[in-house]
Amino acid sequence: MLFLAETLARLDHIARPFVVHLPPPMATHVYSSGRNVFLATLSSEKPAIQHIDEQHTRTLWGLRFRCGLLNAAGMFKNGESYDLVWRQCAGGYLAGTTTTYPRAGNAKNGITKPFAPYPRSRAASNWLGLPNEGHAIVAKRLAAFERHDDFPIGASLMTAPESSGKAALEELVEGMKYYTEANVDFLEINESCPNVAHGSSSLEAITERLEYISQNVLRKRSRNLPVIVKFSTDTAITDVEPLVDILLTLGYDGVNFGNTSTNYAAHRTALIPEEQPLFDYFSQTFGGGVSGEPLRVSSLALVQRAAEILQAAQPKHEFHIIRTGGIASFKDVEESYSAGASLCQWYTGYFERFAEDGHQLYTRMFSRHS
DSSP: OOOOHHHHHHHHHHHHHHHHOOOOHHHHHHHHHHHHHHHHHTTEEEEEEEOOOOGGGGEEEEEEEEESEOOOTSTTTTOOOHHHHHHTTTTOOOEEOOOOOOOOOOOEEEEEEOEEEEEEGGGEOOOOOOOOOHHHHHHHEEESSSSHHHHHHHHEEEOOOOOOHHHHHHHHHHHHHHHHHHTEEEEEEEEOEEEESOOSHHHHHHHHHHHHHHHHHGGGSHHHOOEEEEEEETTOHHHHHHHHHHHHHHHHOEEEOOOOOOOOHHHHHHHHHGGGGHHHHHHHHTTEEEEEEHHHHHHHHHHHHHHHHHHHHEEEOHHHHHHHSSOOOOOHHHHHHHOOEEEEEEEEHHHHHHHHGGGGGGHHHHOOOO
C-alpha cells in the first residue's frame, strides 16, 4: 500500500513532462503551489523503518552516519521530518537554513516561494528566499526531538539578510549558541544562498566573518561540535585553495561544496530544448538558483580540488569534505568518495528517487550495492 506522498510523487513524475509545456507563468504557479502541499504531506507520514547494511556506515568527528548520504539544507527548513528521514534510513539529518528573524520567503507575481522543475533534464530552479521560523524556534524544536542512535542532527544557519556588519555576526553567533544548547551534533554555516542578499562574497569579507565565528564560537567549544562551512557550486577553482586554507587555519572542521547555482548561461545549455522556455522565464523573472544534474560536474571538480589541497596540507585536526550538487544515485556517492568527499547531501535527486522508490529510496539505493 502506497502512502499519499508516494502516490502524489508518482503522479507528479508522470505529469511533469507535460506540465512544463504549459505557459511558463502557469507552470511555475502550478508547481510552486503543489510543492508546498506535497512537502506538508510528506512530513506528516510515518513509513515502516528501513535498514541499510552496516558496511555503508561512515564515521566522522566521532559521529556515526548510517550511510554517507543525507538531506541538504533547504529541504527541512524548520526542523520538520526528523523521524521521517530516520525511518527512511538517511545517513543523518540537517535542519535549516535558518536566520535570526523568521522569514516568509520570496513572493512575486502572485507566486509564493517560486519553484520550477525541468524533469527530463533532472534539474530545477527555486527562488524560495530562505523561508524559516528563525534560529530560536527551530533550535527549540530540535531540542525536543526523541533522538535516535547513529543518526546525527545538524543545523544550517546564516547571517540575517536584514542585518549587516558586526550586528549580523553577533546574531549568527547567538544562533549557534541556541543550537549548541539544543544539543545538535554539527553545525553548517551557509555562505552560499543565492536567493537572498547577504554579506560580501569577497575573500576578505568571508575571512572576516569566519575569523569572528572562530574567535567567538570555535575557540570556546566545550564539547565535540564540528562546524563546517558551505560554499557555492559557482566557486572558482582558483578560490578553493585560499578558502580551504582559511578554514584549516581557523579551526573549522569541514567544507561543503556547494549550493544552487546562478550560472544561468552554462546551465541553460544542459537542459533539453523543450524545457528551456520555462527556464528562461524563471531565470529572467525571479533569478533564483539552479539545482540537480547540471551541477554534477562543477561540484565534483570542487571536491577534487579541495581534496588535493587537504592532502598537501596534512592538517593536525580532523577535517572533512562534503559534496552537494547533482547527487542522484549510488554511483554519484561512490564518485564523491573517490574524489575525496566523506559525505554527500542531496535535494533535487532526493525527490527524483522518491518518485521511483518512495520511502524505500535510501534502502534501495544502498542495498543494491551491499
